[in-house]
Amino acid sequence: MVRRPLGNNHLGPDTLLVTSDTTQTDLVASETEDTTVDLRETIRRARVVLWDFDGPICRLFARHSAELVADGLVEWLEGRGLRGLLTESERESLDPHAVLRAVDRRHPGSDLVAELEERLTQEELKAAASAMPTAWADPLIRTWSAVGARLAITTNNSPRVVGAYLDSRGLTGCFAPHVYGRTQDLHLLKPHPHCLRRALNATGSAPGTALMIGDTPADFLAAREAGVPFLGYARNERKEKLLRDAGATTVVASLEAVLDTVRQAA
Numbered sequence: 001m002v003r004r005p006l007g008n009n010h011l012g013p014d015t016l017l018v019t020s021d022t023t024q025t026d027l028v029a030s031e032t033e034d035t036t037v038d039l040r041e042t043i044r045r046a047r048v049v050l051w052d053f054d055g056p057i058c059r060l061f062a063r064h065s066a067e068l069v070a071d072g073l074v075e076w077l078e079g080r081g082l083r084g085l086l087t088e089s090e091r092e093s094l095d096p097h098a099v100l101r102a103v104d105r106r107h108p109g110s111d112l113v114a115e116l117e118e119r120l121t122q123e124e125l126k127a128a129a130s131a132m133p134t135a136w137a138d139p140l141i142r143t144w145s146a147v148g149a150r151l152a153i154t155t156n157n158s159p160r161v162v163g164a165y166l167d168s169r170g171l172t173g174c175f176a177p178h179v180y181g182r183t184q185d186l187h188l189l190k191p192h193p194h195c196l197r198r199a200l201n202a203t204g205s206a207p208g209t210a211l212m213i214g215d216t217p218a219d220f221l222a223a224r225e226a227g228v229p230f231l232g233y234a235r236n237e238r239k240e241k242l243l244r245d246a247g248a249t250t251v252v253a254s255l256e257a258v259l260d261t262v263r264q265a266a
Contacts, residue, residue, distance in 0.1 A: 014143045019153075024200035025172075032158075038250045042229055046205050046211035049144060050176060050196055053155035053162050053181070055215030056255070057137050060157065060165075065126035070096040072123065073116060077103070082112075096120050097156055097189070099250050104186040114184065121182075124161040125219040131165055136234075136255035143259060145174040153200040154212070158190045178202060191221035196228055215239055217246035231258070 013144035045050060054060040061069070074091050077083065077099075077129035083091075090102045100120055104113045111229040145151055151174050153162055166172040166179075198205060201202075207227035214220060215233045221228040232251035234240035243251050252258060 008089075014247045039231070039252065039257065040261050040265070042211060042231055044252055044259065044265055045150060045209065045229070048150045048152065048200070048210040049203040050152050050192070050199050050210055050212045050228065051141075051175075052212075052214040052216070053153050053157050053165075055235075056134060056213045057141070057153075058131040058133050058165060060124065060131045060161070062126050062132035063130040066096060066127075067094045068092055069120070069123045070099050071121060073099045076116070076119060085168065096123070096210055100176050101186060102187070108187070109184070113186065117182070117184070117186070121158040121160060123162060124158055128161050128165045128168070133169065133236075134255065136259050138171065140205050140259040141171055141174050143266075144262055147262065150173050150178070150203050150205070152180065152203060154190075154195040155179075156195075156218075157182045158182050191218040191225070193222045193226035196226040198234075200228075201224070215243070217242055220246045220248045239245050 002066070015124050028179065053055055060066075068240050069152055070093055073096055074086065077085060085106055086099070086102055090099060093102075095097055095136050097120075099207055100113070100215045101115055103116055141151065153175055155162060163172070166175060178199055180198045182189060186196075196210075196212065199205075200210060208229070210228045211227075212219060212223035212228045213233060214223065215235070216239075220232065224247070229250055230250070232243040232248040234243055234251050234253055240251055240253070242254055
């Protein structure tokens with residue numbers, strides 16, 4: 001239904017325009033078609049696929065709370081009389097990486113940072129044992145590898161953790177040796193593009209022939225800085241909004257659509 005002002009054939013500034021259900025359906029269909037075209041073209045160009053780990057491949061902390069891990073790191077620091085190293089907001093952070101970064105900013109390269117990083121790695125290893133695979137990730141990884149794409153992991157998690165998880169799923173052969181994770185140089189964590197550039201250099205790939213799959217603004221920003229096309233994975237509306245607000249234009253809610261497109265392209 002379109003409500004128009006009486007006796008006037010033109011829409012005025014105060015006119016209420018209500019699209020019909022048919023029009024709204026057409027708009028949704030058009031947006032879906034555009035997304036499908038973008039996804040198909042993005043995948044067609046990709047020769048190397050750079051995966052973030054926690055999110056697109058699995059939910060690392062699905063059963064081992066990241067919030068509790070962050071709390072544990074803060075308590076460990078406080079037990080050593082180092083409460084003053086963190087601001088109040090940092091002490092209340094739900095992200096263990098935020099705690100680690102905060103300490104590294106104040107004591108870069110120190111034994112304290114190395115010990116804290118190892119504690120985080122041990123917690124990530126516990127989490128890997130009960131991580132929840134992302135729906136459609138395993139078959140997508142195997143299919144993409146089988147049709148000739150080169151796969152790498154570019155993550156802020158420990159490479160030891162990634163290796164443990166891949167082994168448990170029988171996926172190591174799809175990525176090895178291209179796993180680029182957290183190092184002692186914590187200032188090079190994403191959104192810094194360091195791990196993406198390591199993957200590109202190791203595979204001898206130009207940025208334009210690669211594709212980054214990630215689920216956070218940091219992933220998108222790292223890909224943009226490295227000149228790598230980006231495909232966002234958002235398992236809920238909040239994640240999608242964060243990605244789109246950061247500038248991501250191609251975002252999927254399920255990897256099933258990506259798997260279907262890879263199969264069609266093959």
